[in-house]
């Protein structure tokens with residue numbers, strides 16, 4: 486006999502009803518980012534349209550995306566004055582992932598933290614409204 490546990494919560498919207506946004510990466514940039522997303526749970530569709538593996542980090546911070554602290558050719562996330570909202574570590578070429586992210590009110594920076602990719606231009610910003 487198998488038992489199936491189903492959890493239902495009235496306070497959570499079904500995933501399909503959440504606001505959503507598309508983020509597209511390729512060499513060497515984050516080509517598409519929503520300018521604004523509402524604070525709270527958002528469905529984010531992250532596409533890697535490039536020929537290389539990429540990452541995507543989303544950090545809530547007031548720092549300028551062009552002046553993030555570097556350690557060699559990597560962004561030193563521990564020295565960013567803010568906090569990590571989410572991280573996608575293995576975005577394989579020509580793949581995409583759809584995940585639920587909790588956007589916070591305020592400015593967010595986005596970047597790829599594979600060696601040299603931030604410096605090559607893989608960075609951008611989005612605002613969390615709310």
Ligand SMILES: [Cu+2]
Pocket residue numbers: 538539540597598599602607
């Ligand atoms: Cu990259």
